[in-house]
Amino acid sequence: MKKFKHFTLQQYTDVLSQKKPVPGGGSAAAYSAAMGCALLAMVIEYSKGKSGKKIIEGRFDRYLQLIHTIQDNLMALVDLDAQAYLKVVQSKNxxxxxxxxxxxxxxxxxxxxxxxxxxxxxxxxxxxxHGNKYLLCDLEVAIELIRAGYNGAWTLTKL
Structure with a gap:
């Protein structure tokens, strides 16, 4: 199976729209959250160096590292979800x-x-x-993308 995390956004949405078992909702939820994390990282990048306070700058650095790790893990889950669901499909009989x-x-x-x-x-x-006030709308979009990922994944845990 190809790794969806290496697809362009266009390739991913094309394959997502096809009548195939994977990728599906779980993969899309992880992808949505990963995009939100990427946007959150952008907001942090623009916010760094503006406060002039070491403690705040240190937290920006730690949070940026954390959000990149979360984003990488979410991108891995885009593929892991598809692999796991294929095993469910294969176990049908x-x-x-x-x-x-x-x-x-x-x-x-x-x-x-x-x-x-x-x-x-x-x-x-x-x-x-403490972030860049001009990017509050981008931050809100990031939050909504992450929430969409959460809500989609949460829905799948109830099945």
Missing amino acids: QPKAEKRKAEQEAAKVPKQVCRLCYQAIAITPFIVL
């Missing part, structure tokens, strides 16, 4: 125990997306207070 095991493994991916989204959202109050 297997014994119940095999099918249940595949479903349980697949359910771990959206839970991880939710955890990462929560971590990303947790840093945004600091960015609202």
